[in-house]
Amino acid sequence: MALLICVPGPVLAESCFAPSRPFLPSDSQAARDYADIIRGDFEDYIQDIQSYFRCLDSERARAFEEAREVSEEYGRFLQSVGD
Numbered sequence: 001m002a003l004l005i006c007v008p009g010p011v012l013a014e015s016c017f018a019p020s021r022p023f024l025p026s027d028s029q030a031a032r033d034y035a036d037i038i039r040g041d042f043e044d045y046i047q048d049i050q051s052y053f054r055c056l057d058s059e060r061a062r063a064f065e066e067a068r069e070v071s072e073e074y075g076r077f078l079q080s081v082g083d
Helices: 002-006 028-033 035-081
Strands: none
Touching: 028 035
16 A cells, blocks of 8 residues: 555556356246346446446546656657756
8 A cells, every 4th residue: 555655656557357248048048947047247347348448548548648748748758857
């Protein structure tokens, strides 16, 4: 925890975790027997994958902004050392 306090917030990248694929039994009788559970698993997956995509989009935007800032800092550094 102390380490996290020392690191500025913008430096911390967001972790995006892809959801697990829902299980679909190959046995059609089992699929019918557990249709409500399977349906729920698929609906949960669709919601979770949408959240995952939003997370990736957010992380991509953050990384681009960071890269832009680092590039500017590097340019200032090169000017300051005369390169």
